[in-house]
């Protein structure tokens with residue numbers, strides 16, 4: 630028995646009153662391991678002040694950074710959950726319900742309309758916290774809803790991707806979202822409506838292999854991992870060591886795969902400037 634925790638601390642707490650300390654007051658930077666005050670981190674747009682690491686953020690946090698407080702989250706079509714009755718170590722329907730409860734969203738993508746710099750836009754945002762930002766039927770429907778809204782209202786579309794790829798629990802139905810979203814994006818191009826694709830950490834698998842790489846302008850956040858298969862899988866396949874910054878934004882820009890690498894703090898301004906140029 631530890632007499633300090635079991636005896637002294639309760640006595641002291643009884644005297645001074647128990648103080649509730651929120652357990653999310655501090656965050657640890659995954660890159661440099663420095664402790665960061667959460668309040669400071671939020672005001673710094675979730676970027677580490679010591680090493681410039683860009684934290685992965687939820688779709689709602691992203692939406693607020695991008696559109697402030699004035700946006701309208703749009704309804705997306707309801708889909709039949711768990712069409713294949715999939716089960717691995719756990720039932721897919723249970724995983725889905727847990728993710729919905731944890732993230733307070735229906736699925737991995739939210740769609741919203743709003744205004745930046747006086748211009749109306751529509752945006753779709755992936756949330757990596759929601760089952761790895763995986764693209765199943767609901768995410769596909771969300772992207773198509775955003776495209777249809779852009780077409781109907783003649784608006785530019787901005788998609789923030791953050792995804793591990795297809796949602797394997799939905800099998801072929803998940804893979805079908807790749808051509809569906811590509812067709813929807815191509816339809817925007819035919820109407821000369823701009824599509825800005827913003828790739829954030831990480832954008833991989835079926836998302837990077839479909840609409841995310843079809844932006845009229847493709848922007849990546851600093852130091853984001855972007856690719857199709859993971860680097861370990863590629864190394865095992867080709868039996869070669871890959872460069873250290875392989876699949877990083879900067880590496881891809883040097884090789885012409887993306888147009889811009891932008892620091893999160895400059896992202897909104899950069900998109901505003903691009904829209905000034907693209908939208909008449």
Ligand SMILES: [Zn+2]
Nearest residue numbers: 658661677680
């Ligand atoms: Zn750091």
